[in-house]
Amino acid sequence: MGSPGAQRHAHAARLAELLAVPYISMGTLVRQELNPRSCLYKKIANSVNEGKLVPEDIIFGLLTRRLEEGYHSGETGFILDGIPRTRLQAEILDQITKIDLVVNFKCIDDCLVKKKFGSDICSHCRKPFDARNSESTSLNPCLATRTRHAQLKSSTAVDLDASRVEKIRIYSEQSKLLEEYYRKQKKLLDIQVSGGPGETWRGLLEALRLEHIEPAPSPHKLTV
Numbered sequence: 001m002g003s004p005g006a007q008r009h010a011h012a013a014r015l016a017e018l019l020a021v022p023y024i025s026m027g028t029l030v031r032q033e034l035n036p037r038s039c040l041y042k043k044i045a046n047s048v049n050e051g052k053l054v055p056e057d058i059i060f061g062l063l064t065r066r067l068e069e070g071y072h073s074g075e076t077g078f079i080l081d082g083i084p085r086t087r088l089q090a091e092i093l094d095q096i097t098k099i100d101l102v103v104n105f106k107c108i109d110d111c112l113v114k115k116k117f118g119s120d121i122c123s124h125c126r127k128p129f130d131a132r133n134s135e136s137t138s139l140n141p142c143l144a145t146r147t148r149h150a151q152l153k154s155s156t157a158v159d160l161d162a163s164r165v166e167k168i169r170i171y172s173e174q175s176k177l178l179e180e181y182y183r184k185q186k187k188l189l190d191i192q193v194s195g196g197p198g199e200t201w202r203g204l205l206e207a208l209r210l211e212h213i214e215p216a217p218s219p220h221k222l223t224v
Contacts, residue, residue: 001084001085001102001103001104001105001175001178002103002104002105002106002107002193003105003106003107003171003172003175003193004107004171005107006105006106006107006193007105007193007197007200008081008103008105009025009081010197011103011105011197011200011201011204012025012079012081012103013025013079013081014201015079015103015204015208016078016079018210018213019077019079019210021075021076021077021078021079022070022075022077022078022079023078023079023081024063024066024067024078024079024080024081025081025082026059026062026063026080026081026082026083027081027082029062029063029066030044030054030058030059030062033058033062034048040058040062043055043058044058056089056092059083059089060092060093060096063083063093063096064096067096067097080099084178085171085174085178086174086177086178087174087177087178087180087181090178090181090182091181099187100187101187101189102182102187102188102189103189103191103204104175104179104182104188104189104190104191105191105193105200106190106191106192106193107193189207189208191203191204191207
């Protein structure tokens with residue numbers, strides 16, 4: 001789990017690869033059902049078109065099916081991404097499977113802005129770049145030649161619309177109860193997101209005591 005902009009998806013997928021366990025993304029499971037031949041297509045499509053959340057019975061039905069398939073195929077672990085988002089979902093999840101550890105990527109407010117809106121945009125070619133990263137300067141011909149038309153605009157000037165602000169606010173409120181739930185179970189591991197993704201990744205490996213291992217040929221079980 002993690003704050004908007006904390007890049008938890010990338011870290012979760014990379015960790016699953018390192019441990020040689022499946023990466024299970026709820027978003028992917030739902031999108032796979034957005035096929036007219038799926039019996040769930042209409043229900044999911046209606047929710048998406050109306051801007052509503054996919055019903056929890058569908059969410060947990062898909063997850064249960066995926067976990068059962070993994071069990072029958074011999075999987076002994078997994079990295080789950082995208083659920084739970086609320087304490088109620090966490091309680092339901094505990095009835096479905098055992099969760100050993102919850103990694104919580106925490107991103108402070110200014111980090112959220114930098115991650116989501118902090119990249120600069122060239123007003124001429126419209127390519128994004130990070131002014132703090134010399135590599136992005138070399139990859140952007142406008143910056144490399146410093147042409148006069150390459151007037152830079154900070155993407156923070158792009159409208160930080162109310163819906164995004166509301167999503168961040170809702171996440172902050174919901175995550176408090178969720179964090180408390182897993183903290184009481186002594187399963188919560190907070191990872192501070194700061195600097196570049198490489199720095200966060202190193203911090204994650206150190207916290208999990210995995211900094212010295214190579215990608216595993218067989219599943220490893222994480223314990224607190």
